[in-house]
Amino acid sequence: MDNLNKLMKGWFSEVCALWPGVALSLEIEQLLYSKKSKFQQIDLYQTKSHGKMLALDGIIQLTEFDEFAYQEMLAHVPLFAHPDPRNILVIGGGDGGILREINRHGCVEHIDFCEIDEDVILVSKEFLPGLACGFDDPRVHVYIGDGNEFVKTKTAAYDVVIVDSSDPIGPGEILFQKAFYEGLKKTLKPNGIIATQGESFFLHKACVANLAGITRDLFPVQAYALVMVPTYPGGHIGLCMGSLGPDPATPARRITPAMQDQLQYYTPDIHQAAFVLPHFAAKLVKAG
Ligand code: SPD
Numbered sequence: 001m002d003n004l005n006k007l008m009k010g011w012f013s014e015v016c017a018l019w020p021g022v023a024l025s026l027e028i029e030q031l032l033y034s035k036k037s038k039f040q041q042i043d044l045y046q047t048k049s050h051g052k053m054l055a056l057d058g059i060i061q062l063t064e065f066d067e068f069a070y071q072e073m074l075a076h077v078p079l080f081a082h083p084d085p086r087n088i089l090v091i092g093g094g095d096g097g098i099l100r101e102i103n104r105h106g107c108v109e110h111i112d113f114c115e116i117d118e119d120v121i122l123v124s125k126e127f128l129p130g131l132a133c134g135f136d137d138p139r140v141h142v143y144i145g146d147g148n149e150f151v152k153t154k155t156a157a158y159d160v161v162i163v164d165s166s167d168p169i170g171p172g173e174i175l176f177q178k179a180f181y182e183g184l185k186k187t188l189k190p191n192g193i194i195a196t197q198g199e200s201f202f203l204h205k206a207c208v209a210n211l212a213g214i215t216r217d218l219f220p221v222q223a224y225a226l227v228m229v230p231t232y233p234g235g236h237i238g239l240c241m242g243s244l245g246p247d248p249a250t251p252a253r254r255i256t257p258a259m260q261d262q263l264q265y266y267t268p269d270i271h272q273a274a275f276v277l278p279h280f281a282a283k284l285v286k287a288g
Contacts, residue, residue, distance in 0.1 A: 012045060012053070014060050018167055019203045019233045024060070026050055026231070032127055037119035039171045042125050048233040051229060052127055055093060056120070057170050063231045064216055067097055067131065070197075072266040073227040073274065074239055075101030078160045078195040079108075080271060081243070083252040086110065089187060091147035091175070093164030094120030099134025102162075112158075114143045114150040116171050120129035148174050151183040158187050163196035168207060176207065178214045181242070185218050189247040198224060198238030201281040208238060212285040215242035223248040224285045227265075239274070249275035 013023040026047045033044035043055045050269035051064025062070070075098050079085050086109045090098050094115040102111055113135075115121060124132040135142065137242070143150060145179045147163070161184050172178055175196070184194050194215075208224070216222040219242030229237050241248040251268045260267065277285065 039117045066230050069229045069265045071097035071101050076266040078193045080251040081246050081248045087158045089158045089161045091163045095124040095131045095135030097131040098164045103137040111140045114147045120146045148180050151187050154187040157190050161194045181214045194242045195241045198240030200234040202234040211240040
């Protein structure tokens, strides 16, 4: 009972119907920012052990402790799988972390970035400069609006499309539906690749099966990868990928030693290994 009370006092607990009966808790030093934006509740905390933490509608989007794992893998896996990625679209991810990673690729010429909630960008620029630096690159072109509507305006425009969404409740819900993926496919150039955050195969079986089924129906090549992120539900998250040609699981370009030195999680080996799934997860992805 003492432990129970400790959890309630001075701790943030990520309670959500998407992972019933379980919640990660982090001890909080200070609430630095709290605002109900037009779309969602935005909270920025200073935690005791994990640096700053961004939560949207009470769900952890990132902590400074482990954000690199997610951002590096969601950006570098599709970008290195593509032989010549020049034009990129990013939907969501207003913190700027995915942009920070894409900007490391010298071959990239143009990045369109569409985020529905401008307040997420503003809070990141104020409190998370290590992520918001992603907006500083002149190749980045920011559009504030609905990603689902944005993709309808583009045809055969991108080599890689990355969807850094929140979970399938609230503003992110539409980004998990087949019509959205049909739109994404239309935005791709020949050989294009899409990568979206693919939730947890322990906790969100129906969601993973649904995403895998959609991408398999729409793309000649479909793949699903695993990333360890201790502060996400279940301690991990998936990447769901669809490709018009290149194998998402195989790096098509070499990483330079200088770039490798800047990274903490991604390596060419972890790129390939991430697609080796536990047996039950592989079955789930195939059956979806
Ligand atoms: N369960 C939370 C999943 C959040 C994925 N998006 C995070 C945004 C970080 N750039």
